[in-house]
Amino acid sequence: MFYLLQLFLIVPSLMGTALITGILLLLVFIGLEWLRTDLSEKLSIMMIEKQHFETERLHLNETFRIVRSERHDFLKHVSALHFMLDHDQHSEAKMYLNDLVDGYEETNLSIKGERGSIAGILHQMYRDATKAGLSMVYDTDLPLSTMPMTDKKLVMLLGNLLSNSIDAAAEWQEETGEKGTITMQFSKRSGLYILKVVNPSLKIPGPVLDKLYQTHGITTKSGEHQGLGSAMIMEIVNEYGGYLDFIHKDQHFEVKLKFPAIH
Numbered sequence: 001m002f003y004l005l006q007l008f009l010i011v012p013s014l015m016g017t018a019l020i021t022g023i024l025l026l027l028v029f030i031g032l033e034w035l036r037t038d039l040s041e042k043l044s045i046m047m048i049e050k051q052h053f054e055t056e057r058l059h060l061n062e063t064f065r066i067v068r069s070e071r072h073d074f075l076k077h078v079s080a081l082h083f084m085l086d087h088d089q090h091s092e093a094k095m096y097l098n099d100l101v102d103g104y105e106e107t108n109l110s111i112k113g114e115r116g117s118i119a120g121i122l123h124q125m126y127r128d129a130t131k132a133g134l135s136m137v138y139d140t141d142l143p144l145s146t147m148p149m150t151d152k153k154l155v156m157l158l159g160n161l162l163s164n165s166i167d168a169a170a171e172w173q174e175e176t177g178e179k180g181t182i183t184m185q186f187s188k189r190s191g192l193y194i195l196k197v198v199n200p201s202l203k204i205p206g207p208v209l210d211k212l213y214q215t216h217g218i219t220t221k222s223g224e225h226q227g228l229g230s231a232m233i234m235e236i237v238n239e240y241g242g243y244l245d246f247i248h249k250d251q252h253f254e255v256k257l258k259f260p261a262i263h
Contacts (some may be wrong), residue, residue: 041081052156115145119154125162129182132170140186147193148262149240157236158231161255165199168253172200193259201253213244 084093112123122138129136147154164185169180182199204212213234237244242259 001192002032005032022133037097049152052152052159055159056117112129113141115151117151117155118143118145121158121162125159125166128163128165129169130167133173133179134166134169135179135181137181140203142186142188144186144195147259148189149236149259153236153239157257159234160233161195161197164229165197165253168201169199172202176200186260191261192246193261195257195259196254198252198254202251202253204248204253209248212246 064187081093081096084090084096087234122144126136126138144154144158149157161180165182169182173180178200180200182197185194185198188192213230234244236242237257237259240259241262242257244255244257246253246255247253
């Protein structure tokens with residue numbers, strides 16, 4: 001539609017209209033072009049947000065399904081343990097209980113005290129790390145849901161932070177052959193929420209470090225990554241009056257975020 005309108009504006013100019021009329025048509029043409037560009041950018045942002053919402057919905061549904069499944073099977077596990085203990089099968093019961101605890105630990109780490117959408121993204125990141133052969137550690141003094149931030153922004157923040165860490169740690173693990181561990185810590189100190197993520201990382205070039213979290217298209221990862229996540233993290237930090245700092249030393253990358261505890 002915009003192209004057709006602009007075409008109709010160009011035709012009179014080519015037919016030799018008066019100077020003033022030509023200038024007015026040119027200004028209208030420029031205005032339409034600016035409007036078209038602006039609407040295109042907004043539409044692009046809406047499409048990205050829609051994709052994020054769809055991913056978040058899938059994560060939440062999967063977490064809910066797993067919790068329901070574990071609750072449904074709980075009494076069956078208790079009955080099995082009861083039978084083993086009644087028949088003095090203590091070693092078998094211990095092995096069975098260890099396997100059971102390992103399975104529940106994955107879900108419990110993600111959902112304790114968290115709102116649904118936050119539990120969903122944490123659970124998905126835990127599973128993604130486990131699938132990549134990595135160890136994911138959540139060390140939180142209080143639920144991340146207590147952060148004075150909308151669920152939408154918090155999901156985007158956590159999703160980008162943790163997915164970046166998983167990608168970097170997976171590359172490091174593949175290169176070194178050692179098992180990678182990602183640690184996320186969350187606490188509240190002196191009126192500040194402090195969120196820290198640490199992961200192993202290959203060497204990052206100085207020019208990349210200088211522009212990291214500042215510019216779109218800058219990434220520490222190889223392949224076809226676009227470097228959008230780091231810039232989005234910084235945008236959220238700025239929006240909520242936070243502070244971001246990062247350190248890369250001895251093949252370890254640490255990013256620390258601080259947000260004022262103001263609702």
